[in-house]
Amino acid sequence: MAPPISTFPASELPIVSQTNLKGTKRKGFDGDLKACELLEMLQYDCKIEEPGRKNSPVRCWPIERLFRRCRDREGSFLVETTALEGRGKEV
Template sequence: MKDTKRKGFDGDLKACELLELLQYDCRVENPERRESDVHCWPIVRLFRRCQDRDGKFMVETTAWEGEKKGG
């Protein structure tokens, strides 16, 4: 298992604030047609916001980390 510490950061990344960003990946079904349908799919990105001796930093993390257990 990889170490969850960054150089100069002695804390636990899991103790840092978890933030979520929702983006969309959109595709035009038939780009050659002006009235073509556009389909979009959500992409969830998760980040940890931490504080170390050099200030605040953010680290992108994995989607499974944001899943709720038992629900």
């Protein structure tokens, strides 16, 4: 079972991204996500149209996810920015 995750508004992502997995402030990263490389990943959400019917068609819809690859003194790390950037939005 995955550990519980705290939630926060997307607008706080630049502040939250300054904390590493150990809970301490990242050294060498000031939270400027615009300075990080933008990456995109396409995933698919698929549904069986009629699950109880044999050979029912499967329909899939693309889901675009955006990430930023940032660096601190320990190396690089990824931050998902889809909710912050979305389509037509900028960090």
